[in-house]
Amino acid sequence: MNTIALVGNPNSGKTTLFNALTGSNQHVGNWPGVTVEKKEGKFKFNGNTYNVVDLPGTYSLGAFSEDEMVARDFILKGNPDVVINVVDATNIERNLYLTSQLLEMGVKVIVVLNMIDEAEAKNIQFGIKTLSKKLGVPVVTTAASKRKGIKELIEEIVRVIDGEMDLKPSISYGDKIDREIKTIKKLLSGKTLEYPPRWIAIKLIEGDQYVHDLVSENKALSSDSEFGDVLSAVKENIEDNELEIVNRRYEFVNDVTRVSVVRPEEAVKTVTDKVDKILIHKYFGLPIFILIMFVLFQLTFAVGEDLLGGLMAAAVDAVGHAIEVFLVNINSPAWIIAFVSEGIIGGIGAIIEFIPLIVVLYMLIGILEDSGYMARAAYIMDNIMRKLGLHGKTFISMIVGFGCNVPGVMATRTLESKKDRMIAILINPFMSCGAKLLIYLVFIAAFFPNGGGLILFLIYFIGILVALLVGKIFSRTLFKGETTDFIMELPPYRKPVLRNVLRNMWDNVSGFLKRAGTVIFAVVTVLWIMAVLPAGVEPYGAESILGRIGLFIAPIFKPAGFGTWQAAVGLFSGIAAKEAVVTTLGMVYAGVGEGTELISAIQGAFTPLTSVSFMVMTLLYTPCVATIATIKKETNSVKWAIFAMVYTFAIGWTMAVLVFQTGRLLGFS
Amino acid sequence: MLKELLVVIKESSYISKSNISKKLNISEELIEEGFEQLIRMGYIKEDVRGIKCDVGCSSCPYSKSCDKMPIKTIMITEKGERLLAK
Ligand SMILES: Nc1nc2c(ncn2[C@@H]2O[C@H](COP(=O)(O)OP(=O)(O)OP(=O)(O)O)[C@@H](O)[C@H]2O)c(=O)[nH]1
Ligand SMILES: [Mg+2]
Numbered sequence: 001m002n003t004i005a006l007v008g009n010p011n012s013g014k015t016t017l018f019n020a021l022t023g024s025n026q027h028v029g030n031w032p033g034v035t036v037e038k039k040e041g042k043f044k045f046n047g048n049t050y051n052v053v054d055l056p057g058t059y060s061l062g063a064f065s066e067d068e069m070v071a072r073d074f075i076l077k078g079n080p081d082v083v084i085n086v087v088d089a090t091n092i093e094r095n096l097y098l099t100s101q102l103l104e105m106g107v108k109v110i111v112v113l114n115m116i117d118e119a120e121a122k123n124i125q126f127g128i129k130t131l132s133k134k135l136g137v138p139v140v141t142t143a144a145s146k147r148k149g150i151k152e153l154i155e156e157i158v159r160v161i162d163g164e165m166d167l168k169p170s171i172s173y174g175d176k177i178d179r180e181i182k183t184i185k186k187l188l189s190g191k192t193l194e195y196p197p198r199w200i201a202i203k204l205i206e207g208d209q210y211v212h213d214l215v216s217e218n219k220a221l222s223s224d225s226e227f228g229d230v231l232s233a234v235k236e237n238i239e240d241n242e243l244e245i246v247n248r249r250y251e252f253v254n255d256v257t258r259v260s261v262v263r264p265e266e267a268v269k270t271v272t273d274k275v276d277k278i279l280i281h282k283y284f285g286l287p288i289f290i291l292i293m294f295v296l297f298q299l300t301f302a303v304g305e306d307l308l309g310g311l312m313a314a315a316v317d318a319v320g321h322a323i324e325v326f327l328v329n330i331n332s333p334a335w336i337i338a339f340v341s342e343g344i345i346g347g348i349g350a351i352i353e354f355i356p357l358i359v360v361l362y363m364l365i366g367i368l369e370d371s372g373y374m375a376r377a378a379y380i381m382d383n384i385m386r387k388l389g390l391h392g393k394t395f396i397s398m399i400v401g402f403g404c405n406v407p408g409v410m411a412t413r414t415l416e417s418k419k420d421r422m423i424a425i426l427i428n429p430f431m432s433c434g435a436k437l438l439i440y441l442v443f444i445a446a447f448f449p450n451g452g453g454l455i456l457f458l459i460y461f462i463g464i465l466v467a468l469l470v471g472k473i474f475s476r477t478l479f480k481g482e483t484t485d486f487i488m489e490l491p492p493y494r495k496p497v498l499r500n501v502l503r504n505m506w507d508n509v510s511g512f513l514k515r516a517g518t519v520i521f522a523v524v525t526v527l528w529i530m531a532v533l534p535a536g537v538e539p540y541g542a543e544s545i546l547g548r549i550g551l552f553i554a555p556i557f558k559p560a561g562f563g564t565w566q567a568a569v570g571l572f573s574g575i576a577a578k579e580a581v582v583t584t585l586g587m588v589y590a591g592v593g594e595g596t597e598l599i600s601a602i603q604g605a606f607t608p609l610t611s612v613s614f615m616v617m618t619l620l621y622t623p624c625v626a627t628i629a630t631i632k633k634e635t636n637s638v639k640w641a642i643f644a645m646v647y648t649f650a651i652g653w654t655m656a657v658l659v660f661q662t663g664r665l666l667g668f669s
Numbered sequence: 670m671l672k673e674l675l676v677v678i679k680e681s682s683y684i685s686k687s688n689i690s691k692k693l694n695i696s697e698e699l700i701e702e703g704f705e706q707l708i709r710m711g712y713i714k715e716d717v718r719g720i721k722c723d724v725g726c727s728s729c730p731y732s733k734s735c736d737k738m739p740i741k742t743i744m745i746t747e748k749g750e751r752l753l754a755k
Contacts, residue, residue: 093698097706243752246706247671253702254670254695263696272687280683375740379683393716396740414716414742489684489741 002161003051005078007071007102008086009095010057013114015039017086017144018054021154038074045154053080059094061101063210075105076195081161082108084153089119089126089141093257099135100171100249106196108165109137110156117143123264131260136170169198173248177241180205180234187227191220204231206245207238272492276376280490285380292373293460296364298453304357305445305452313353320345338539339528344521349586351516351579354441358434359509365402366504370496374399379488388468389475391420393486394427398467401431402460403508405627408433409634419479422640423471425631429623429648430467432460434508435515435578439618442582443611446602455615463619466651515579523580527573528587540588560617560653561610561660571617577624609668613660621652670695672752674703675712679745679753704743712749716742 004021006014018024022041039054055074056067063069075083085102087095092113102109113119113126132139140156142149172178184201193200194214203211215221215231222228234241279288324341368374378399382392393415401408405428412424432440440459444452530546537543542551542565550565553572557563566588574581582598589601606614622645623631632641670693677689686704690697707713745753 091698093696094702097702239748243671243710246710250670250699250703250706254699257696257699261696263698272685276685378740393742396742399740416744486742486744487678487681487684489686489743491741492685492687 001049001051002081003053003078004157005053005055005074005080005083006086007055007075007083007098008057008112008114009059009088009091009098012057012086012088012091012095013144014057014086015054017084017112017114017142017150018052020144020147020150022052038070043154045158048158050157053078058098060098061105063208069210072105075102075107076199080107082110082157084157085109085111086114086144087111089113089116090122090124092124092126092261093253096253096256097249100252103136103170104202105199106167106169108160108167110153110160111135111137111139112153113139113141114144116141117146117148125262127260127262131256134256134260136166136168171248171252173202173245177205177244180230183230184227184234187224187230188221191218193218202245205234205238205241207235207242266492272372275493276490279373279376280379285376286384289377289380290461292368292377294453294457296361296368297457297460299364300357300361300456301452304360312356316345316349316353320349335532338532344524351438351520351582351586354438355509355512357441358437358512359505361437362403362434362505362508363501366501367496369504370494370500372491372493375488375490379490382488385468385471388472390423390468390471391415391417392488394420394424394471397424397428398431398464401428401433404433404435404511405429405431405623406630409627409630412634419475422479422635423474425634426474426640426644426647427467427471429627429644430463430470430620432463432619433578434512435624436618438579438582439574440615442585442598442602443606443615446599446606447608447611459615459619462616462655466620466655470651512579515577519577520579520583523573523576524583524587527569527580527584531588546588556653557617557656559660560613560656561664562606562614562617564605566605567614571621574618575622575624577626578618581618607669609660609663612663613656616659617652617656619652620648620655622646622649670699671703671707671710671712674700675707675745675749675753678707678713678743684743707749710748711746712752714744714746716744 024041055071061072181201188197381395397411400411408428415421532539550569553568570581573584
C-alpha cells in the first residue's frame with residue numbers, strides 16, 4: 001500500500017483536501033492550527049488502496065515546535081511515497097518557503113495550488129508550467145472545498161508514485177556551504193542514522209539544535225575525529241550560515257515566483273507614494289498636519305454641536321424634566337428630588353449633552369487613523385521630536401493619550417530606554433484626554449459659541465507644545481542616557497472602513513459612558529452630600545462643607561482670574577476624574593438661573609478671559625487619580641507619582657496666571 | 670535578500686513596503702515575508718501590537734484603548750547591527 005503525506009502551512013486547506021480525497025469527515029476550521037496530530041485515511045483508485053496522512057500545518061520544518069517535529073519526522077521517517085505540499089495560492093510567496101525546505105529533504109513532492117478559486121477571484125495569475133519547471137516538481141491546481149481538481153491530483157499522484165522523479169537538489173546555498181554539505185554528507189555515509197545524510201548536513205550547518213543533539217549522541221560519529229573537526233568549524237559560523245541558508249531559500253522563492261506569479265497592480269500603492277511626497281514633505285508636512293487638525297476640530301463643531309448638539313441638550317432637558325415631574329407625582333421626599341434633579345441631572349446631564357461632539361470627534365480621529373494618515377503625523381512629529389532630543393515613539397503614546405492618559409502612560413512601555421520612557425510618562429498628562437474635552441466644551445458654549453473649533457484646536461496645540469517643551473527640558477536636566485533608534489512603518493493609504501471607525505469611536509464613547517455611570521456617579525454623590533451638609537446651611541452655598549473647602553483653596557487661583565470657591569472645588573474634584581469638573585460646576589450652579597443653567601451660570605461667574613485661563617489650567621494641571629496610579633505603577637515609584645502631580649499643577653497654574661495677566665495687560669477681560 | 674532588506678531598513682527614514690519592493694525588485698508579499706523572517710531570526714524587532722495591561726483591565730473603562738497601537742515601529746536589534754557592521 002502506498003502512503004501519501006499532506007503538508008502545508010496552517011489553514012492552507014490540507015484537511016479539506018484530505019476529506020476530499022478520502023471521503024472522510026475530519027474537522028476543518030477557518031483558522032490555523034485546527035489539525036494538531038496527524039490523521040490517517042484511505043482511498044481506492046484503479047483497484048489500488050492509498051493511505052493518506054494529514055499532518056499539522058507548519059510554516060517551516062525546523063525544530064521550533066511540536067507540530068514542525070511531527071511533520072518533518074513523518075516525512076523523513078514515515079517513508080511516504082509522495083508528499084503533497086498544499087499551498088495557499090493566494091499566499092504563495094509565504095507558502096513556498098516551506099516548499100523550499102521540502103525540496104531539501106530528497107523526497108517526491110507534488111505542489112498543490114489550493115484555493116485557486118480565491119486566487120482567481122483576486123485576479124492572481126499563475127504560469128503553472130513555469131512554476132513546475134522552476135520548482136522541479138509537478139504542480140496541480142485545486143479548489144478543495146469545491147472538490148475541483150481532485151481527480152487530476154489523484155492521477156498525478158499515481159503517475160509520480162509509479163514513475164521516477166529527479167530528486168537532484170534544486171537549491172544552491174553558495175559555494176562555501178555547498179562544499180561543506182558535500183564534506184559532511186561524505187563523512188556521514190556508512191553510519192546508521194535516522195535521517196538522510198544530506199538533510200542532516202544542511203541542518204547541522206543551519207544550527208538545528210535537535211539534529212546537533214542527535215549527532216552528538218551517535219557513538220560512531222562522536223568517535224570520528226575528522227567529523228568532529230568539521231563539526232566544530234561549522235559551529236563557529238552558525239549565525240552566518242543560518243542566515244545564508246534561509247536567505248538562499250528566499251532567493252529561490254523569489255526566483256520562482258518572479259516568473260510564474262502575476263498579481264494585479266494595486267492602484268492604492270502608486271497613489272500612496274505620490275500622496276506621501278506631499279504629506280510627509282520636509283517643509284509642507286507639518287503645516288499640512290496642523291491644517292488637518294484644524295479642519296478636524298472645525299468639523300467636530302459644525303457637525304457635533306451645530307447639527308446635533310441642540311437636539312441632545314433638548315433631550316436631556318426633557319428627560320430631566322420628566323423625571324422630576326415623576327418624582328414629585330409619586331410624592332418622593334424632597335431630598336431625593338433635590339439629589340436627582342440637581343445632583344444627577346444637573347451634574348451628569350451636563351456631560352451627557354456633549355456626547356454628540358465626542359462621537360463626532362472620535363469618529364474623525366478614527367478616520368485619520370484608519371486611512372493611514374496617523375502614521376504620517378507620527379512620522380512628522382518624530383522628526384521634530386528627534387531634533388528636540390526626544391524619542392519619536394513618545395508621540396505614539398501621546399496619540400493614545402488623546403483618548404485617555406491611562407493607556408497613554410501604558411503605551412510608553414514600547415520605549416526601550418529608561419530615560420525616554422520616564423519623559424514620555426511625565427509629559428503624557430498634557431495630552432488633552434476625552435474627559436477634559438467636556439470642560440472646554442462647556443466653556444466654549446458659554447463664551448465662544450462661534451469659535452469652538454479654533455479654541456479646541458488651540459488648546460490641543462498648547463497641550464502638545466507644553467509637552468514638547470517640558471520633554472526637552474527633562475531630557476536636558478533630569479534624565480540622561482542613550483536613546484534607541486527605530487523606524488516607523490507607513491502603511492499604504494486606504495479608504496477608511498466604517499466598521500473600524502465606528503469601533504474606534506465606540507471604544508472611546510463607551511469608556512466615557514461607563515465612567516459616567518460609575519466613577520462620575522460616585523463622585524457626584526459624594527460631592528452632593530458635601531454640598532448640602534451640614535444640615536441647616538443653604539445647599540450648594542459657601543457655608544456647606546464643599547463651599548468651605550472651595551473658599552480655602554480659592555485664593556490660590558486669584559492671580560489666574562478664577563478665585564471663586566466654585567471654580568476651586570471644580571478643579572479639586574477634577575483630580576478624582578476630569579469629567580467631575582463639569583459635573584461639580586453643574587451641581588453647584590444648579591440652583592442658579594434657568595434653562596441651560598450651567599452655561600448661563602458660567603457666563604455670570606467667568607469672563608471670556610478667565611474662561612480661557614481656566615481651560616488652560618484644566619488642560620495642564622494635575623492628572624486624575626487613575627493616571628497618577630498608573631504613573632506610580634509604571635515607574636514603580638511613589639516619588640515620581642507625587643512629582644507628576646505637583647509639577648503638572650505648577651505648570652498649569654503658571655500658564656493660567658500667564659494667560660490671565662497677559663490678557664489683562666492687553667486689555668482683554 | 671535578507672541582508673539587503675536589513676540594509677534598506679537601516680538606511681530608510683521610514684518603512685514603506687511598496688517602496689522597498691520596488692527598490693529591491695522583489696514582490697511585496699516576499700518583502701513582507703522577509704520582515705517576518707528577520708523578526709523570527711532576531712535581526713529586527715517589531716513593537717508588540719497593543720499594550721497589555723496586566724491588572725484590573727476588565728473594570729477599566731478605557732481598557733479597549735489599551736489593545737491597540739496605532740502605529741507600527743521597527744528596531745534593529747544588536748544582532749542586526751552586528752550583521753550590518755560586517
Ligand atoms: N475558497 C476555498 N476555501 C478553501 C479551499 N480549501 C479549503 N478552504 C477553506 O480554508 C479553511 C481552512 O481549511 P482546513 O482544511 O481546515 O485547513 P488546514 O490546512 O487543514 O488547517 P490546519 O489544520 O489548521 O493546518 C476552511 O475554511 C476551508 O473551508 C479552497 O480550495 N477554496
Ligand atoms: Mg487541518
